[in-house]
Amino acid sequence: MTIAEPMIQVTADTPRLEEMQVIYQRPEAITETYTHYCPGCTHGIIHRLVGEVIDELGVRERTIGVSPVGCAVFAYQYFNTDGCEAAHGRAPAMATGIKRAMPDKVVFTYQGDGDLASIGGNEILHACARGENLTVVFVNNAVYGMTGGQMAPTTLPGMVTTSSPYGRDAKLQGNPIHITEMLAMMPGVAYAVRRSMHSVAEIRKTKKAIKLAFEAQLKGLGLGIVEVLSSCPTNWRLAPSESLNFIRDEMIPVYPLGDFKIHDELKKRR
Amino acid sequence: MAIKGTVVIDRDRCKGCELCVNVCPQKVLHMETGYNARGYHPVILDESKNHCTGCSVCAVVCPDIVFTVYRMPRKARARAA
Amino acid sequence: MTKQLWEGNEALAEAALRAGAEAYFGYPITPQTELLEYMSHRMPELGLAFLQAESELASINMVYGAATLGVRALTSSSSPGISLMQEGMSYIAASEVPAVIIDVMRGGPGLGNIQPSQGDYFQMVKTVGHGDYHAIVLAPSTIQEAIDLMYDSFELAFKYRTLVTILADGSLGQMMEPVEMPPFKEWPEERPNWALTGAAGREPRTISSLYLGAERLEILNLRLQEKLAEIEANEVRYETMMTDDAEFLVVAFGTVGRIAQSAVRQARANGIKAGLFRPITLWPFAKRELDAVIGKVRGVLVVEMNAGQMLEDVRAIAKGRVPVQFTGRMGGTIPLPDDILPALDTLIASVRSRNGNKPEPALARELNLMEK
Numbered sequence: 001m002t003i004a005e006p007m008i009q010v011t012a013d014t015p016r017l018e019e020m021q022v023i024y025q026r027p028e029a030i031t032e033t034y035t036h037y038c039p040g041c042t043h044g045i046i047h048r049l050v051g052e053v054i055d056e057l058g059v060r061e062r063t064i065g066v067s068p069v070g071c072a073v074f075a076y077q078y079f080n081t082d083g084c085e086a087a088h089g090r091a092p093a094m095a096t097g098i099k100r101a102m103p104d105k106v107v108f109t110y111q112g113d114g115d116l117a118s119i120g121g122n123e124i125l126h127a128c129a130r131g132e133n134l135t136v137v138f139v140n141n142a143v144y145g146m147t148g149g150q151m152a153p154t155t156l157p158g159m160v161t162t163s164s165p166y167g168r169d170a171k172l173q174g175n176p177i178h179i180t181e182m183l184a185m186m187p188g189v190a191y192a193v194r195r196s197m198h199s200v201a202e203i204r205k206t207k208k209a210i211k212l213a214f215e216a217q218l219k220g221l222g223l224g225i226v227e228v229l230s231s232c233p234t235n236w237r238l239a240p241s242e243s244l245n246f247i248r249d250e251m252i253p254v255y256p257l258g259d260f261k262i263h264d265e266l267k268k269r270r
Numbered sequence: 271m272a273i274k275g276t277v278v279i280d281r282d283r284c285k286g287c288e289l290c291v292n293v294c295p296q297k298v299l300h301m302e303t304g305y306n307a308r309g310y311h312p313v314i315l316d317e318s319k320n321h322c323t324g325c326s327v328c329a330v331v332c333p334d335i336v337f338t339v340y341r342m343p344r345k346a347r348a349r350a351a
Numbered sequence: 352m353t354k355q356l357w358e359g360n361e362a363l364a365e366a367a368l369r370a371g372a373e374a375y376f377g378y379p380i381t382p383q384t385e386l387l388e389y390m391s392h393r394m395p396e397l398g399l400a401f402l403q404a405e406s407e408l409a410s411i412n413m414v415y416g417a418a419t420l421g422v423r424a425l426t427s428s429s430s431p432g433i434s435l436m437q438e439g440m441s442y443i444a445a446s447e448v449p450a451v452i453i454d455v456m457r458g459g460p461g462l463g464n465i466q467p468s469q470g471d472y473f474q475m476v477k478t479v480g481h482g483d484y485h486a487i488v489l490a491p492s493t494i495q496e497a498i499d500l501m502y503d504s505f506e507l508a509f510k511y512r513t514l515v516t517i518l519a520d521g522s523l524g525q526m527m528e529p530v531e532m533p534p535f536k537e538w539p540e541e542r543p544n545w546a547l548t549g550a551a552g553r554e555p556r557t558i559s560s561l562y563l564g565a566e567r568l569e570i571l572n573l574r575l576q577e578k579l580a581e582i583e584a585n586e587v588r589y590e591t592m593m594t595d596d597a598e599f600l601v602v603a604f605g606t607v608g609r610i611a612q613s614a615v616r617q618a619r620a621n622g623i624k625a626g627l628f629r630p631i632t633l634w635p636f637a638k639r640e641l642d643a644v645i646g647k648v649r650g651v652l653v654v655e656m657n658a659g660q661m662l663e664d665v666r667a668i669a670k671g672r673v674p675v676q677f678t679g680r681m682g683g684t685i686p687l688p689d690d691i692l693p694a695l696d697t698l699i700a701s702v703r704s705r706n707g708n709k710p711e712p713a714l715a716r717e718l719n720l721m722e723k
Contacts, residue, residue: 025338096409130402
C-alpha cells in the first residue's frame with residue numbers, strides 16, 4: 001500500500017493528521033482486496049455502501065452474503081463476511097435455504113440484471129411471494145457485463161449490444177423488464193425502490209435505501225430490494241464520467257427512480 | 271489559510287477513473303502523470319492552497335476506497351484561524 | 352420393537368428425520384409427493400425447516416444454501432425433477448458440502464409416466480451433473496432397507512463432505528410394508544469447521560465452486576478424485592444369494608433385485624444353478640466382489656427397468672470372460688419372474704451353444720426373443 005502524503009506547505013502552524021478527525025475510511029465489512037472491476041464501474045461504490053450499512057447496523061459477524069454469477073461473481077472476496085457463490089440466478093433460492101435453516105443470520109444477495117431478471121426470474125419472484133426476510137441488492141446496468149456486453153432483459157430500446165447489433169427492437173426482442181415495480185406489488189415485499197449511481201446526491205440516497213432494505217430484514221417485515229442503476233463503462237464504450245451521464249440521460253427516462261413499496265414500519269424513520 | 275481537511279490517498283488502489291476529479295468542489299484533485307504499481311494514473315491531492323475541506327464527496331464517488339478523509343474539528347479550526 | 356406398516360415415501364421421510372435431517376426443500380412430483388407432504392406436517396412438529404420450493408431447480412439450490420451452514424439438508428424428487436437438479440448437484444459436489452437427495456425413479460425419458468423405472472442409473476451413478484464427480488448412490492430393495500440406508504446417509508455425507516443419493520423407484524415409494532423405525536440420532540451441536548456461521552471472532556469463510564485458474568481447478572479435481580478413491584475403498588455395499596455354487600449369475604439392483612431373488616429361487620427349483628448379485632451401493636460399485644463371482648460362473652444375466660444401463664458396468668467388469676446378456680422392461684413396466692426366467696433360459700442356451708453371446712437362430716426364433 002503506497003500512501004501519498006498530501007502536498008501541503010508545512011509550517012509550524014500546519015496541523016498534523018493526528019489532530020484531525022477521520023471523516024471517512026474503508027468500512028470494516030469491506031476487505032482490503034483490490035477489486036477486479038473496471039475503472040469507474042459503480043459495483044465498487046455499491047459494495048462499499050453495503051459494507052457501510054452492515055457496519056452501521058453492527059451485523060457483520062452474523063451476515064452471510066450470496067454472490068451471483070456476473071461481474072460480481074467474486075463479491076465474496078470483497079465483503080468481510082461469510083459468503084457463498086450461487087449458481088446463475090439461484091441466489092434468492094440459496095439465500096432462502098440459508099435464512100430458513102438459520103433465521104438469526106443476516107442474509108443478502110447481490111445480483112446483476114442477467115442474474116436476477118433473466119435466468120433468476122423465478123427465484124426472485126418466489127422469494128418475494130413467500131416474503132422471505134432477505135435483502136436483495138439488484139445492480140442494473142442494462143447489459144451482461146462479465147460475458148462481454150450482450151443484451152439483458154433490462155437493455156434499453158434501441159440500445160446496441162453485442163447480441164443486439166441492430167439495436168434492441170421491441171417487436172423482436174421485447175421491451176425492458178421493470179422487475180422492481182412488478183415485485184413491489186407482492187405483499188411479501190416490504191421495501192422496493194430504484195436508486196442510481198449517477199451523482200453524489202443519488203449515491204447518498206442509495207445508501208439510505210440499502211440501509212432500509214437491511215432494516216426490513218432485521219425487523220422481519222419481508223423482502224427488501226434496492227435496484228441501483230449502475231454503469232458499465234467498458235461495454236457501453238464510454239468513459240466513467242460519461243457513463244454516469246448515460247445513466248442520468250438515457251436510463252432514468254426508461255427506469256424512473258422512485259419508491260415503489262415502503263412498509264409502514266420503515267416509514268417511521270423518515 | 272487554515273487547513274480545513276485533507277485526504278490520504280492509497281495510490282495503488284486507484285484505477286484512474288477520474289470520477290473524483292469531476293466531483294471535487296474545490297478542484298484539488300488531479301491525475302498524476304506517473305503510474306502506480308498497477309499501471310494506472312492515480313489521483314493526487316494538490317494542497318498548495320489548502321483548499322480541501324474534507325467534504326468527502328471524493329470518497330463517496332470512489333469505487334475503490336482510495337481515500338481516507340480527514341477534517342479539522344471546528345474548535346481547533348477556530349483556534350488556528 | 353414392534354413393526355409398523357409404512358408407505359415407502361413416508362418411511363423414507365421419517366427415516367431421514369430420525370437420521371438427523373434439519374431442513375427439507377422439495378417440490379411435488381409423482382411418485383414421491385407423499386414424501387414432501389409428510390415432511391410438511393411432520394417437520395413443523397419437530398421445529399425443523401420445511402419449505403415447498405417453486406421448482407426442483409430452486410429446491411436443490413435451497414439445499415445448497417442450507418448445506419453451506421453445515422445444516423443437514425435434503426430434497427427428494429423423481430426423474431424429470433432430478434434432471435433439473437443436475438446443475439445444483441454439480442455445484443454442491445464441487446463445493447464439498449454434504450447433502451442428501453432422494454430420487455424415486457419413474458418412466459422416461461421426457462415427461463414419461465408415473466410408473467416405476469430404473470432409467471436414472473446413468474444420470475445418478477455416472478456423474479452428478481457436469482464435471483468429474485460421483486455421489487454415493489444407495490439402491491434399496493425393500494422399505495426396511497431404504498430406512499436403514501437413509502439412516503446412514505447424513506453420516507456418510509458429512510464424513511466425506513459429499514452428496515449421497517438414495518435411488519429408489521416408484522414401486523418402492525408407493526408400496527407399504529411392515530418395518531422398524533430407528534431412534535432419533537444424536538448429532539453434536541457444533542457445526543463443522545468449514546461451515547458458514549457468521550464471521551464472529553474469526554476470518555470470514557467462503558464456499559464457492561469457482562476456480563478460475565486451470566492449475567487451481569486441477570488441484571481441486573485431484574483432491575476430489577482422492578476423496579472418491581477413499582469412498583471406493585471403504586463404502587462398497589452389496590448382497591449375494593446362492594452364489595457359492597452358482598453357474599449362472601443374475602445381477603440386479605433395487606426392487607428388481609428383489610424380484611430377481613424370486614426368479615433365482617424358481618430357477619433353482621427348476622434345477623438351474625442360479626445365483627444373484629445385488630449391488631446396494633451403485634457408486635462405489637462392488638467391482639472387485641462382482642469380478643470374483645463372475646470368475647466362477649458361466650454366464651451373466653443383467654435385469655433392469657431400463658434399456659441396459661448397469662449392464663454396461665457389468666460388461667466392463669466381466670471383461671468378456673463369459674456372455675453377459677440383458678433383459679429389461681421400460682416405460683414404467685415392472686419385470687416379473689415370468690420375464691426373467693425365459694431370459695435366463697436364453698442365456699443358458701447361448702452358453703451351451705458355444706456360439707458366443709447369441710443363441711442359435713432356431714432357438715432364438717422358437718423363444719421369440721429380442722437380440723441383445
